[in-house]
Amino acid sequence: MLRVRRLSLRYPNGKLALADFDLTVRAGELVIVLGGNGSGKTTLLRCIARTLRPTQGEVRVNETDLAELEGEKLRCARLELAMISQQSSLVRRRSVLANIATGSLGHHVSWFTALGGLPREELAAAQRYLEAVGLPEIGRQRASTLSGGQAQRVAIARALAQRPRVLLADEPVASLDPEAAEEIMRLLRRLAEKENLAVLCVLHQVELAYSYADRVVGIRDGRLAFDLPSAELPRETVRNLYLQDAA
Amino acid sequence: MTAGTETGVRIPPASGWAGSLATAARLSLILLVIAVIVQSFWMAQARPQDLVTGLFGMADFIRRASPPDFSHLEDTLWPTIETVDLAIFGTVVGVVLAVPLAVLAAANVTPSRVLYFLARGIIGFCRAVHELVWALLFVTAVGLGPFAGGLALAVHSIGMLGRLFAETIEHMDMAPIDALALAGATRVQIFTHGIVPSVLPTFLGIGLYRLDENIRSSLVLGFVGAGGIGFQLMTYMNLFDYRKVSLYLIVTFVLVLLAERLSALLRQKLA
Numbered sequence: 001m002l003r004v005r006r007l008s009l010r011y012p013n014g015k016l017a018l019a020d021f022d023l024t025v026r027a028g029e030l031v032i033v034l035g036g037n038g039s040g041k042t043t044l045l046r047c048i049a050r051t052l053r054p055t056q057g058e059v060r061v062n063e064t065d066l067a068e069l070e071g072e073k074l075r076c077a078r079l080e081l082a083m084i085s086q087q088s089s090l091v092r093r094r095s096v097l098a099n100i101a102t103g104s105l106g107h108h109v110s111w112f113t114a115l116g117g118l119p120r121e122e123l124a125a126a127q128r129y130l131e132a133v134g135l136p137e138i139g140r141q142r143a144s145t146l147s148g149g150q151a152q153r154v155a156i157a158r159a160l161a162q163r164p165r166v167l168l169a170d171e172p173v174a175s176l177d178p179e180a181a182e183e184i185m186r187l188l189r190r191l192a193e194k195e196n197l198a199v200l201c202v203l204h205q206v207e208l209a210y211s212y213a214d215r216v217v218g219i220r221d222g223r224l225a226f227d228l229p230s231a232e233l234p235r236e237t238v239r240n241l242y243l244q245d246a247a
Numbered sequence: 248m249t250a251g252t253e254t255g256v257r258i259p260p261a262s263g264w265a266g267s268l269a270t271a272a273r274l275s276l277i278l279l280v281i282a283v284i285v286q287s288f289w290m291a292q293a294r295p296q297d298l299v300t301g302l303f304g305m306a307d308f309i310r311r312a313s314p315p316d317f318s319h320l321e322d323t324l325w326p327t328i329e330t331v332d333l334a335i336f337g338t339v340v341g342v343v344l345a346v347p348l349a350v351l352a353a354a355n356v357t358p359s360r361v362l363y364f365l366a367r368g369i370i371g372f373c374r375a376v377h378e379l380v381w382a383l384l385f386v387t388a389v390g391l392g393p394f395a396g397g398l399a400l401a402v403h404s405i406g407m408l409g410r411l412f413a414e415t416i417e418h419m420d421m422a423p424i425d426a427l428a429l430a431g432a433t434r435v436q437i438f439t440h441g442i443v444p445s446v447l448p449t450f451l452g453i454g455l456y457r458l459d460e461n462i463r464s465s466l467v468l469g470f471v472g473a474g475g476i477g478f479q480l481m482t483y484m485n486l487f488d489y490r491k492v493s494l495y496l497i498v499t500f501v502l503v504l505l506a507e508r509l510s511a512l513l514r515q516k517l518a
Binding site: 049075076078079082083085087088089090091092093094102103104105106107109113114115116118155159162 | 443
């Protein structure tokens with residue numbers, strides 16, 4: 001379970017990017033964050049993943065507060081939390097299986113992995129994760145040969161190899177065609193349920209949010225605008241979120 | 248014609264004294280450039296007429312160097328191997344030492360600013376001093392012979408390769424590196440699983456190009472006593488044995504050509 005409490009980030013230039021943000025994503029739940037450009041969606045994910053250090057607040061994955069951790073403790077705590085982004089971020093010259101297995105490196109700190117080796121059991125597990133994302137036959141292909149949709153699914157498989165409890169997705173369908181986007185969202189939905197993952201996904205596509213989210217969270221000027229089950233979310237509320245951002 | 252009418256914007260003409268000043272500045276600049284070029288010719292003691300009279304000297308050299316002394320072809324084998332080995336030694340040592348320096352000297356992956364500037368300083372120093380000067384220094388340190396030449400090539404290669412490797416790392420796609428860091432990989436794991444596979448083909452290409460360069464450089468290093476074909480060339484020149492000199496020149500030509508083709512072929516395969 002992911003629990004964010006009073007999370008704030010103020011940049012050194014004084015700009016408040018995130019203000020007292022509260023959010024809970026339970027295991028097995030898919031929560032989608034909507035908001036206009038510059039509203040603070042990606043900043044929220046980066047603070048949760050701790051690539052940015054929040055000025056105040058808590059980021060709890062189960063009972064561990066990531067907000068206060070640094071160095072080796074942060075690295076270990078971050079194993080519970082995987083992230084996929086707009087670009088698939090695969091190493092293009094490595095095979096798909098090797099790319100997936102690198103997701104588990106944090107669990108295998110040894111001379112063998114430091115010298116470029118990948119544990120045999122992780123390569124076998126990589127094949128299972130590849131099957132879980134619906135691409136069982138491409139394991140030996142180079143990552144550079146994959147289509148955008150395939151690469152994004154492989155990136156999700158790599159995130160699974162990390163064996164996280166929380167999956168953060170920053171606009172994972174932004175560069176995909178509508179059909180591939182639907183596939184990725186279906187996959188995230190299924191993984192949340194089957195793997196009992198807490199999935200927090202930033203999107204721009206409102207319709208996808210209605211179709212796949214358990215809850216939809218609106219963000220405006222770094223503040224929580226709404227947090228509602230997708231079935232109860234009025235269209236007007238979402239429209240207002242973007243209208244006010246445009247204004 | 249009015250200035251600036253094509254774009255529809257009228258640029259007011261420069262007033263009299265300002266226009267004259269600009270013209271004078273332009274003229275001064277042109278005169279300065281001409282002066283620099285002329286003084287360079289004077290400093291180089293360039294006398295084109297010497298080229299014409301020198302043609303007789305060259306013709307005499309070619310006459311005395313013909314035909315090349317192919318009866319000693321087998322004698323060229325060892326110096327040739329020595330020349331190639333010098334280049335291989337210099338390149339391998341250069342690559343091995345340049346890679347860690349390049350990692351420290353790449354702004355996007357360096358662990359600290361102090362190490363960044365230190366690595367950049369070492370790379371810059373190795374590059375700034377010509378390999379011929381390094382060879383002279385190493386001949387003083389370890390004596391005449393191929394080791395001094397190999398060391399000279401290695402040190403200069405560290406400078407050249409270090410800079411090119413660092414630039415390759417700086418221009419690489421950082422998304423896979425960030426992804427590995429987020430997945431909890433350690434710094435060393437990020438290096439071996441993210442950086443190395445991403446930049447390896449480019450590094451190999453640069454290394455092969457450097458090997459090709461080092462083969463050419465190792466020929467010259469022989470002139471200062473660092474062994475190989477260059478050393479033989481110098482020796483036979485001093486002995487006025489021009490037929491052997493021409494033989495070694497032919498061997499040099501073939502060797503450089505072969506190295507260049509082989510390097511280009513391998514780099515093409517890696518691309």
